[in-house]
Each structure stands twice: as C-alpha cells, then as structure tokens.
Amino acid sequence: MKFLKVLGEYIGGIEFSAGYRWQHWIRAISIFVLIATGFYLANPYITYGAPSPTPTRFLHAEFREWHIIFGFALIGAVLYKTIYFFFFPEAKYERASIKDAFNIKLLFQQIGYYLLISKHPKTTGVYNPLQFWAYTLAYVLFYGIIITGLALYAEVYHQGLGGALYPFAKSVESFLGGLAYVRLWHHILMWAIIIFVVVHVYMAVYNAVFGKNGGMDAIFSGMKWEKEEH
Amino acid sequence: MLDMQQVKQRIEKLKKLPGIAPKPIPQLLEENGFSRRDFLKWSASLAATLGLPASFAPVVAEAAEVSDRLPVVWLHLAECTGCSESLLRTDAPTIDNLIFKYINLQYHDTIMAAAGWQAEENYEEALKEFKGRYVLCVEGGVPTKDGGEYLTIGPYAETGLHKLKRSAKDAAAIIAVGTCSSFGGIQAAAPNPTGAVGIHKVLDKQVINVPGCPPSDRNIVGTIVYVILYGQLPAVDNFNRPKWAYGLRIHDLCERRGHFDAGEFVEEFGSEEAMNGFCLYKKGCKGPYTFNNCSRERFNQHTSWPIQAGHGCIGCSEPDFWDAMAPYEEPLANHKFESIEADATADKVGITILTVAGVAIAAHAAISAIKKPKE
Numbered sequence A: 001m002k003f004l005k006v007l008g009e010y011i012g013g014i015e016f017s018a019g020y021r022w023q024h025w026i027r028a029i030s031i032f033v034l035i036a037t038g039f040y041l042a043n044p045y046i047t048y049g050a051p052s053p054t055p056t057r058f059l060h061a062e063f064r065e066w067h068i069i070f071g072f073a074l075i076g077a078v079l080y081k082t083i084y085f086f087f088f089p090e091a092k093y094e095r096a097s098i099k100d101a102f103n104i105k106l107l108f109q110q111i112g113y114y115l116l117i118s119k120h121p122k123t124t125g126v127y128n129p130l131q132f133w134a135y136t137l138a139y140v141l142f143y144g145i146i147i148t149g150l151a152l153y154a155e156v157y158h159q160g161l162g163g164a165l166y167p168f169a170k171s172v173e174s175f176l177g178g179l180a181y182v183r184l185w186h187h188i189l190m191w192a193i194i195i196f197v198v199v200h201v202y203m204a205v206y207n208a209v210f211g212k213n214g215g216m217d218a219i220f221s222g223m224k225w226e227k228e229e230h
Numbered sequence B: 001m002l003d004m005q006q007v008k009q010r011i012e013k014l015k016k017l018p019g020i021a022p023k024p025i026p027q028l029l030e031e032n033g034f035s036r037r038d039f040l041k042w043s044a045s046l047a048a049t050l051g052l053p054a055s056f057a058p059v060v061a062e063a064a065e066v067s068d069r070l071p072v073v074w075l076h077l078a079e080c081t082g083c084s085e086s087l088l089r090t091d092a093p094t095i096d097n098l099i100f101k102y103i104n105l106q107y108h109d110t111i112m113a114a115a116g117w118q119a120e121e122n123y124e125e126a127l128k129e130f131k132g133r134y135v136l137c138v139e140g141g142v143p144t145k146d147g148g149e150y151l152t153i154g155p156y157a158e159t160g161l162h163k164l165k166r167s168a169k170d171a172a173a174i175i176a177v178g179t180c181s182s183f184g185g186i187q188a189a190a191p192n193p194t195g196a197v198g199i200h201k202v203l204d205k206q207v208i209n210v211p212g213c214p215p216s217d218r219n220i221v222g223t224i225v226y227v228i229l230y231g232q233l234p235a236v237d238n239f240n241r242p243k244w245a246y247g248l249r250i251h252d253l254c255e256r257r258g259h260f261d262a263g264e265f266v267e268e269f270g271s272e273e274a275m276n277g278f279c280l281y282k283k284g285c286k287g288p289y290t291f292n293n294c295s296r297e298r299f300n301q302h303t304s305w306p307i308q309a310g311h312g313c314i315g316c317s318e319p320d321f322w323d324a325m326a327p328y329e330e331p332l333a334n335h336k337f338e339s340i341e342a343d344a345t346a347d348k349v350g351i352t353i354l355t356v357a358g359v360a361i362a363a364h365a366a367i368s369a370i371k372k373p374k375e
C-alpha cells in the first residue's frame, strides 16, 4: 500500500498472552451484562400489567440467571488474572511494575505526562505507577463485589456451592451489619466499577492516540511495539 | 440438641420445684375453656414451629405444664410496649398468652396489678426468691450515653442500664424480646441521641434475640418454652436469633414469590396489579433481606401478615432496620445516603460522579489535542 513506508526501527514482542487477553474480554463483557441485569434486579424496569394466564413467566428469574452466569464468569476471570499475576512466568514483566509503583518520582512524572507538563516516563514493568495503583484499586473493587455477590447468592441457593459458602456468606452479612447492607455495598461497588471502566477506556484510547505505537492493539493481538532507542 | 430422654429428665426435675401459678397449668387452661385436646393440638403445632419431630408433641405439652417452675421476669426499658401488645392482645385468650400470663411474675408494667412501691417490692423479691431460676425477658433498648441517664425507672430513678445489669446477673436465661432490646430499635436509629443499644452490648452473658417490631406471640412464647424444655438456649444464627424462627428470609416463604420470579410487580398501591396480588418488591418490600417467619406464622392468631394485607415487609427483625431499610415503600436501590445534596441515592451519586468524570475527560481530551503531550 502507498502510505506504508519504513518509519524508524521498531522492536516488538508479546505483551499479553492469549489467556490474559481472553480473561480481559470475558471480564469486560461480564461487566456490561452484570450492570444491565443488575439494574433490573435492583429495581425491575420491565414489569407486566396483567397476570399471566399460565404460570410460565420467569422474567425476574431469567435476569437473575444471566446475572449469576456472568457473575461466575467474572469470578473466573478475576481469579485467573490474580493467579496469573502472582505465579505465571509470563507475568514477570507485570510483577516488575511493583517496583516502579513505589517509585514516587516515576509516579509524579506519569501524572505530569497527563497534565501535559512532562515526558512519559520509562518504566521497567508493563504498567506505569499510576496505572498500577488504579488497577490495584480495581481489584479491591472486584473482590468486594464478588464477596458481596457470593453472600447474596448463598442466601438464595442453599444447596451445592451456595451451601458450602453459607457460613462465609453469614460472616460477610454479620460484618456488614445485615443482608440489606450487603446489597447496598454490592450496588455502591458497581458504581465504582462503572466509573473505573469509563476512565480506563479513556486512558486506553488516549494512549493509543498519543502513544502512536499501536498500544491498544496489545489487548487484541498481544503484541506491543516500541520505537528502538539508539 | 438434647435427646428425648434428657428432656424428660429435665421435666421431672422441674416438676419437683414449686410453681408460681395459682393452680396447675392444665387445670387453669381447662377453666379457661381449653380442652385437653385443644392443648395437645397446640403442643403439636408448637413442636412443629420449633422444628421438632412430631414425637416431641407430648413432651412439649409436659414442658408447658411445668412452665410455671421457671418464672419469667419482664423488664421494660426504652420501648413502646408493642411487643407486649403482640403477645397479649388477641380477641380471645390463646393458650400462648394464657401460659404466658401464669408463668409471668407479678412484674410486668402492662399487666401487673400492683403499682408504686408494692410493684417495686415484688420485683426485688422475685429476683431474690427465684435467683438463678428465672428467665429474664427484656423489652426495649438500653440507653447508654451519659451513664444511661436517659432512661430511669422507679422511685429511686435507677437507670435502665443498672437495673438491666443487676437483673441479668442471676437469670437462668436472658431473652431480648423485640428489635429494640435485640438491636437498639427506633431509639438507636440515627442520630441515636441517647446512645441506645441492644442489651447484648452491655451484658456479658449470652442473650437470645427475638427481634421484630413486634415479634409474633409465637416467637416469644416459643423461645420461652424452648428454654424451659431444654434448659439451654436454642441454636441461633449470626445475630443470635433462634434458627427455628429466623432461619429463612420472609422472601423464601412468601406467598407472592411466584410473582417475584415472574417479574410481576405492583407499581402503585391500589392498582390493578395490587389487586392481582403481584409482588411488592418495587413498593419497597424488604422481604429479601429479612430473616423471620411471618410468612409462615402470621399475626393475630395466624390470621394475616403485612404482605398478605398488601404492604411490603419493612425488615423489622433486622439489625438497624430503621436506617438500613429506609425508604420503606421504595426498593433498597433508592436508599438515601447522607451527602452534600441531602439524601441522594447511590444511583444519583454515581451519575453525578460519572458526569463530572465525563466533563473532565472531554476537557482533558480537548486540551491534549491542542497542546499535545510531551513525547
């Protein structure tokens, strides 16, 4: 193609493994389905005016079913990612970000970059310090919503997994001061996640626009490109 | 749980103690027009309520017969007497409230004949005479702020806090009747000016909570009979409520649950949907967060209960329910939080933050587009 030409030298490599990318997108889809169904469960926005002539309607039950299915998908993705981060060999560069994260100078430089006053810092790990702390917070939110979600789940499904989780659910309930508070926290955490997602998407797009290194492509193809420094 | 043999032994032991009723309980029941058959039917139904096998019905009857051996002392703290009303006010005396009447010592503000100094004297004597043997039922929360001086009782202005501690010392069992004594109740609702708390917070003995605003007569008498029957406290849940009564949510046994699952909700009181008996979730029913057996036991001799009558559950047997469950006629998602803009819901706060974030993002993007970030 005409507009393609040699543009400096780029080095490339796999930034995100296939498992990583899958869990990211499973998580992303789950979050959207969970928000949509969750708003219904909190305050059903579709209702019937007339009773069903036959007792075969299960609208609320179906919303709940999808909420639970994607809830467990989210749990799977979050657990996978947690184990991946701490133990998988290919997460070595992610773990390297921990050191960067505690580098205050780097953190300020990163903030300065977004305030358009300093250059993008060079980091050793895959996440910059600001990003690292934002993601850490995101995981606090995820685990919070998972724990409250499972507590609500166990109270409805008393057998099988729900039964096994029941003592745990009860301790969550006591800790928060009753099932109503479990529900309230679940709802508040959802809002925190919504805000996180919006900012996250903006930051990803921003870096793709101004980074000009196909940064956003990494979460699809796994490949990261950087201009080689001479 | 004890087995039948141990229960029988216990009843034998109780039989030897002097009773406080004017005559043996079976005789009193008969004089009030209850046949032996009625009594046995009552025992069978109570055994079922308590989650005991049918074979326990005769033992429950025996326990009820000796129930006046473990007299009940009833202490009123910061409360409205609604719990006593629930127990005592029925159109005809039931076996539950007759038994309660005869096992109750002569100190219960609502029903005692004595007054003034005499009433106080009765109380002190009861504590002495039945030391280690009485069941202490407490109705009402206990104000603790400023040494508990927001509640004083009797001619010496003794604080409720002091009287409670003193009475609890020699009690065989302590039962918190109602949400106020269990969790503080309405006087403990924000901002809780008197520092009211549930009685378990100030006692170092185990308290069994029978919350509800009010609890049904069944749950009150059932718990007392259980204590008499076993000489120990029943199995309780995480908030010290007997599992036989508070093991399931209102929602689990609600007659409108089918409509809930179907997605059929009442939008307005008095509407077509309300007439069709649709689920009251959108009108604020807190049954999904409330552990109680109203849906099974009902009130007023099993006549009806709030949801049957067309209003949602307000979660009265849960800790902190005045604050936690508000607003009562809207779903929990509309819970109001204190905020700069008074009483915003989580959704409102969320949308506000999101809007601010959106504006900030747009501004940041625009500025970045003009004044590019440093490479």
Ligand code: SF4
Pocket (backbone or CB within 6 Å): B250, B251, B252, B254, B255, B256, B257, B258, B260, B279, B280, B281, B285, B286, B287, B288, B307, B312, B313
């Ligand atoms: S009326 Fe209340 S308790 Fe009954 S099904 Fe609806 S939400 Fe549940």
Ligand code: SF4
Pocket (backbone or CB within 6 Å): B212, B213, B214, B250, B290, B291, B292, B294, B305, B306, B307, B312, B313, B314, B315, B316, B317
């Ligand atoms: S239905 Fe709910 S609010 Fe009403 S008495 Fe029962 S637990 Fe309390």
